Amino acid sequence: MSAKDGDNVVLAIVLSLVALVLFQSMGLVIKHLSPRFSAPELSAWRNFFGLFPSAIALATSRSWHRNGRPWRLRQWRMAVARGLSTSFAQLFFYISLGTMAYATATTITYANALFMTALAIPILGEKVGPVRWFAVLIGFVGVILVMEPGASTFQLATMAPLLSALLYAVSGITSRLIDPDVPSPLMNLYSVSVSMAASLVIAALTGGFSPITSWSDAFWLLTMGIFGGTAVLVMVISFRMTEQSNLAPFTYFGIPVAFVFGWAFFGETPFSTLFPGGLLIMVGGLTVIWRERVKQRAVTTPTEH
Template structure:
């Protein structure tokens, strides 16, 4: 357990972040008719810096540390921002081309990628139980994507790639020093993601003029939703063990389905089920094993296993 573990508050913050992420996704899907994914990524990061700066200024931990902006792991923080750039690009593209709930559900494969990445990056030992969970979840992803059928489209690979990059972002957050304020970590990553998104937008043909004041308002809201959600998620994951928060992330699957139906009239039952259930089952099995291992390690430190 982390020294200042506050699981209850972390759960509330993570659920709020989940809701804000879905709100951001709805705005992106709405705007994707007029603007490219690279443009939206750049605008999202620009406006998303504002919550990061406000949170840093209000951070008591940052002030107590002398308001230093330089951190020891600055290269890792900037690399994390570069990874965010590509995660956003793939996910935003998928939102414009797929049903909202389908794209969102496939990205929940990030829990499976996190397990795989924890081996080389965090030095964790992953046994047969968690690998079985990864396999179950991946079968769920395959069922949602439906490769080999007439319903399959290569576009379904976009949210899967986004899931892999988002998983890497989460693992990298766990590599940051605990004494570095979360808002400062987020600010580094946001600035790096902004520059990365601008480069991609220019490479994809530049920026389109903002069509209306209404679009500008939606763009600002998109950035505010996303920036605040990322900050809340980083804070929550640094307040408690990830396994305490992970079960609640799967509330996002029915929430995405509900929002996609309410705002866009989408009801992709055939695409989501039963694959979505297997994705959630694989993730929940990983979570169960993590908690079981934690209990065993607390009583028998030499008994860490699968």
């Protein structure tokens, strides 16, 4: 683990774990609301609440103020594409939460790191060596084991979390194509705004919005927004404290957290589904992250003669 002067790696890791738990808590609320609200509705509500933390993050961005608080993006089409990708990624993930065990759906979405490695070749022109390809292969074997395509319980909806992982990877890759001097909060605000607009259209075309008939549902929708919005803010703060590569390995802590949450709140214990498939996804993803860090050190460390 590397740290630059001024980095607070330990606090950044703690905050990233807090954000992870908040995101998982948001997922629990979404699964709880799924019987009464459609996935497009939940996506629209999530993006609506997501506008507020994105705006707060932008308003407190030093680089944005230092550059004269610009609102225009030269690559606005890329930001729009990222927002659309995120919107459909959310939609597929929320569908999976309503139809699958919580931990199973969540674990499959961790394949996004594997998809990002594969997509980096055609989109970013990166060269991927045998180690990372082997890691991707291991991870996808894990995905197949978790999805159990030959099982009697396999259905088309089982593909939803995998499609979500692919689209989240497209969103992540797209963000790397945007000019590096663009503040992350500004890019995120563009994407969330597009995601909200897209989710509103999808919700309108698939039956509209269900009436909120109880204080309980209103409370849980608000809680979903608070969990998701706070998680975004905490994650942005942690990214400002250290390099993202220092935080990436800890994202896989979400897999055991998802299993514990699914067991504690829904009585789900998908041991046979998640193991060893979930472990292989973790091994593949962590190997990709490790290889990326090795490459970064090789580039930044001067050669001795």
